[in-house]
Amino acid sequence: MKVKTHMAALATLLSISTPAVNAHNTDGRPGHGLIGYGITMYDPPCAYACQSSVPTTLECDDADDMEGMDMDSMDMGPSPECLTTNAPYLRSLAWCIHSRCPKDTEVFVLEKWWVMNVAGRQTVQPEPNVSYQEALSQVKVAPTEVLGEEDVLNRTVAVSDETYFSNYNIYVLFEEIEISHETYGLVLFISGGIIPIFLSLLRLLPFPARLVSTFNAYMIDPPLFGSKHASPILNFAVVPTRGQALFLGYIVAINVILSAVNLRAVSLNSWYPNDSYQLATYVGNRAGVLSFANIALLILYSGRNNVLLWLTDWSHATFLLAHRWVAWLCTLQACLHSLLWLGCYVWEDGVTEISAEKFWYWGIIATLALSLMLPLSILPIRKAAYEVFLVAHIALAIVAIAGSFWHIMFRYTHQWGYETWLYMAMAIWAFDRLMRVARIARLGVRRAYVSRVDDDYLRVDIPGVDCTGHVYAYFPSLSWRVWENHPFSVVEATGYSSKLTCSGSEDDASVPSKSGITSAAVKEAGSTSSEAASITSQRTPHGISLFIRGHSGITAKLASKVDFAAGIPILLESSYGHESSALLKASHAPSTEYPNTVCIAGGVGITAVLPALRETLSLYTPSGTTKLFWGVRSQGIVSAIEGLVAGVKGGDKSQGPRYWGEIETHLSVGERMDIRQILEKEIQGAGNPGTTVVVCGPASMADEVRCVVAGLGRHGATVRLVEESFMW
Known part of the structure; x- marks a missing residue:
């Protein structure tokens, strides 16, 4: 028996009249891509507007099943079977x-559209029992009657202009706004990657060195x-450079x-009660999409394998600094x-x-x-408990x-592609982690093999390893x-590596190299303590050495392994730095425009400066000069490093100049270097070249060098700055 589905009609009207909460369907066929980029919402909008405008107070064979249902159970209106078989509804919709x-559709x-959407937007649903053209051919006379809100649709009817355009306007505008959300998300993400590449390529253009120096x-x-x-500043935040800013x-x-x-906003619409409410939902959706785009961008910036x-x-x-700024913006938008x-x-x-909804x-x-x-x-927390x-x-990022x-x-399933931004973020994160595993x-x-240089520094020798730049070291046996x-x-080390013994003797077997800086990790030299670590040299595959200043945490545990003859297991994630960059390789190397090199190191910062020194050397007569100014607290690390350098000659180690091969070296042991005086003398005295x-050293040293170099550049010197530092 056919009955009137008034309760279903009422539920449907309530659902249609509910504003932005039901702005677009919460369930339906999955889409692929983003809205406007592989996913369409309401195309053609006229068909969707008609679907929302034609009344659905229908007489259907399955209406008996709806009797006794509560309002929540009927909020979807007539069943798909009812919609696809009800002739008055299909004729009215087709008309x-x-x-x-538009006539050119x-x-x-x-x-x-008719086959896929008359019953709804589900992946599996019935098709209409007649085609669009068949339903239209059944309309013999153009209908003019507009059905009342409580009347049953049992004949072919028309829809009023107000009803139609209130639906058509919002479908057109809403999809336009949604496309703009995704477009601007793409602009944000793509420009965040393209701009650094573009600006880096500018350095390859033949701008005069003097102009570049002044601009920098x-x-x-x-x-x-x-x-x-x-x-x-105040141990809280880092002031960016002007270029970073x-x-x-x-x-x-x-x-x-x-x-x-x-x-x-469009005033005549069937979703929103007023323009303010409408704009608030658009701004909220825009902020959500941009926040998703920023999640992908900030993960990109944070990776070691960015x-x-x-x-x-x-x-x-x-990039880490940009990561933090993007994180603030992402959170504010969320x-x-x-x-x-x-x-x-x-x-x-x-x-x-709504609070009960998943x-x-x-x-x-x-x-x-x-x-x-x-x-x-924030920085104080990172310093106080970095591992925590x-x-x-990472845990909070995964939860977010x-x-x-x-x-x-739970809101839209896979319909509208919002999750694509999260897939991008996951893919970037996974790529970085997989590359880390591959490097390890x-x-x-x-x-x-760990030995003590002096009271401040440890030395770690890893034979049989070929790495450059810098590495990330894991010590799995020191902590759970x-x-x-x-x-x-x-x-770097070539030819020899150190082995700890109990002989109580030292053997300097460093081998000169063509560059003047050998990397042989050969001996434990110059400890300021009364008992130096005893080492003998054996010929082994080439290896590397790490010089580590002792702190709390893992480095403190590392100190307990000093002179441990069997060594400890280590994993090395390598190599990072200039050697892994397609554009940064030449930043250290002398050129016709920058023939001179001045390296300023503080303490263990010498290890980051050594590659720059090596790049200044050539088979041919050098066209410029290379000078090293190194300030250290004690003699121990000086002796250890010079044990790796070929052709060291000159006066007392604490006095300069000495020569490391062709490199003029000035040491300041236990006293502060006058950086301004050094740079003014070396740069202003260099003439036109x-x-x-x-520079690599304590933060205060790096800042002083930066300010002095910038000042000299503003006063006519041709100079460029390279700062080696780790930010965390």
């Missing part, structure tokens, strides 16, 4: 499409304000601009998205019902995880991404936290 859609487009001195190298960059300024500006542009490090001459420290939608729900019906509380979890990461990542910070940081993913899944697997498990790792600059200044 609306025929009369409302292809019939096959309408037929395709004013616009790139100095701190944005004050005189500190490597040294944090320009890029960070772009990131902030583009996020603010893209959050607000191309947003408008492809931008291979394609640009930007440092890892610069909070804005949550607050605006909370306001919409409160304005509409309160949050009692998509709602997963969104809250994701927002809270992002919000917690910021205060837990790192584990918490998982929460965002389930927020989308390349060398496998090695043995490391086997994932912990720390970066160290590599002192340009000078490359390489």
Whole structure:
């Protein structure tokens, strides 16, 4: 028996009249890509508008099954079987499409829409029992009657202009706005990668060295304000350089601009009660999409295997700084998205019902995880408990991404592609981790031999290893936290490596190399303590040495393994630095425009400066000069490093100059170097040829060198600055 489905009709009307909460379907066929880029929402919009405008108060054979149901059970309206078999409904829908859609709309487009959407948007659903053209051919006279809200649709009817355009307007505008969300997300992500590459390629253009030096001195190298960059302000935040500030300024500006542009409201619509409510939902959705795009971007910036490090001459420290700024923007956008939608729900019906929805509380979890990461990542916490910070940081990041993913899944499943941004973020993160594993697997498990240089420094020799630049070392036997790792600059070794013995003797078997800097990790030399570690040299496969200043944490445990004859297992994730970059390789090397090199090192920073010294040497007569100024607290590390250097000659080790091969070396043991005086003498005295200044040492030293070099560049010197540093 056929009965009137008035209750179903009422539920359907309530569902249609509910504003932004049901702005687009919560379930349906999966899409692939992003809205506007592989996914369409309402195409053609005239057909969707007709579908929403034709009444669905139908007489159907399955209506008896709906009697006794509560309102929540009927909020989807008539069943798909009812919609696809009810002749008055199909005729009315076909006539609306025929009369409302543009005349140039292809019939096959309408037929395709008819088959796929009359019953809904599910992957599996019944098809209409007649085609679009068959249903239209059954309309013999153009209908003019508009059905009342409580009347049953049992004949072919028309829809009013107001009803049709209230649906058509919102479908067209909503899809336009959604496409703009995804477009701006792509602009944000792509420009965040393209701009560093483009700016790095500019260095390959033949600009005059003097012009480049002056530009860098004013616009790139100095701190944005004050005189500190490597040294944090109030031990809390790092002041970016002016060059970094320009890029960070772009990131902030583009996020603010893209959050607000191309947003408008249409007053005649069937979804929203007023323009303010409508715009609030658009801004909230825009913030959500941009936050997702920023998640992918900030993960890209944070990785050690960030492809931008291979394609640009930007440092890892610069990308880590950008990572932190993007993280703030991402979190602010997530909070804005949550607050605006909370306001919409409160304005509409309160949050009692919506707060029980899975998509709602997963969104809250994701927002809270992002919000917690910021205060837990400030510099004082990172310094006080770095290992704890790192584990918490990764855990909260996983919760944030998982929460965002389930927020989308429970709200829209795979319909609209919002989860694509999260797939991008996951893929970038996975690539970085897989590359780390591959770098570790390349060398496998090695043995490391620890000796003490002096009271401040340890030396770790790893024979049979070939690495350059810097490595991340894992010491799995020192802690149950086997994932912990720390970066160290590599002192390359060739021909010999050290073995700890109990002989109580030292044997210097360092072998000269053509470069003047041999890397033979041969002996433990010059300890300031009364008892130096005893080492004998054996010919083994070439290896590397690491010089480590003792701190708390893993390095303190490493000190307990000094003179351990069997060595300890070590994993090396290598190699990183200039050698892995396609554009950064030549930054140290002398050129016709920059023939001179001045290296300034502090303490164990000498290990990062050695590659720069090596690059200045050639088979041919050098066209410029190379000088090293090295300040250390004690003689121990000087003796250890000079044990690796071929052709050391000159006066007392604590007095300069000495010569490491062809390199003029000045040592300051236990006293502070006058950096300004050194640089003014070396750079201003160099005449017209340009000078490359390489610095690695304490933050205060690096900042002083930066400011002095920038000042000299502003006063006419041709100079470029290369700072070797690790930011964390």
